[in-house]
Amino acid sequence: MSKPYLRPYQKPQKLSDYPLGTASEAGYLVTKNSGWRNERPIITDECINCLQCYLYCPDGVIFKTEDGLDIDYDFCKGCGICEKICPKQAIKMEVE
Template identity: 50%
Template sequence: MKRPELKQFNGFEKIEDYPVGTYYEAGFLTVTNDSYRSFDYFIDKDKCKNCLECYLYCPDGTIEKQDSYVSINQDFCKGCGICQKICSFDAIERRSK
């Protein structure tokens, strides 16, 4: 069986050749994670100060910025709880499904 040639990557020659960032924007998941979570996370809009810490730390990009608040896209949230742990205002609640 003939295999494709594997070229060795020796790094970039110039700093301009490095990629600027990731290829996809946050929130690019196409398969929902809703089926295996045992908890849902919700943002209490009265406690939320729009500091966007949860938005920055969410590994899956499921926290969405709206005009005056943020929300969690439950279809793609995997339930890791990072947003709840990082929130300084206790604005993110975990509820059983």
């Protein structure tokens, strides 16, 4: 499994630090999206692991673990699609 991940970034200090062209390393994240959120989804014990939330999350922040699903809160925007799509109402939105 691989995905873009957070990496340190230092602003260019001198001219030679600037990239030479417009191409750059793929999957290079420097900021989080967690600040966009008013509510955070919580996966409760009712979860039957049907993976609907995993499939329909526009940000792909719900990921499979050994014992079910977990959420990457660094990049969750709190849209609540997972809560709506869940057939067992196993996801609750909690005010931040």
